[in-house]
Amino acid sequence: MIKSVNTSPISKEEALSLVKQAESNLLKAEERLDYLTRKTYLIQITINNKIYFLCDDDSLNEKFGGAIKFKQKCDAQQELMFWLERIDAVGNPNLKCEIVIEKDLLRNFISHTKKTN
Numbered sequence: 001m002i003k004s005v006n007t008s009p010i011s012k013e014e015a016l017s018l019v020k021q022a023e024s025n026l027l028k029a030e031e032r033l034d035y036l037t038r039k040t041y042l043i044q045i046t047i048n049n050k051i052y053f054l055c056d057d058d059s060l061n062e063k064f065g066g067a068i069k070f071k072q073k074c075d076a077q078q079e080l081m082f083w084l085e086r087i088d089a090v091g092n093p094n095l096k097c098e099i100v101i102e103k104d105l106l107r108n109f110i111s112h113t114k115k116t117n
């Protein structure tokens with residue numbers, strides 16, 4: 001079934017306004033898609049079964065909100081190696097280090113929070 005559409009003429013200014021609005025909506029949608037699909041990587045360090053995240057000033061924090069965020073996993077791995085060398089801990093069996101995806105941590109945190117409520 002085909003529906004007829006009311007196509008009343010519009011002015012050039014109205015048409016330009018509608019095009020600008022559509023461009024703006026498209027840009028917002030592309031930014032949102034980029035945010036939803038982008039991965040950011042964090043350095044997670046476990047010491048004595050306690051989890052920490054590496055921050056900009058080489059400190060460790062239990063909350064991942066203040067952690068260094070990397071756009072590429074290889075950059076996070078490189079920074080981890082530099083950090084281990086700086087603190088002379090390369091090969092230390094008491095440290096368990098891994099690169100984690102920030103969104104996975106958020107999902108786990110949210111699902112854990114919902115289960116406890």
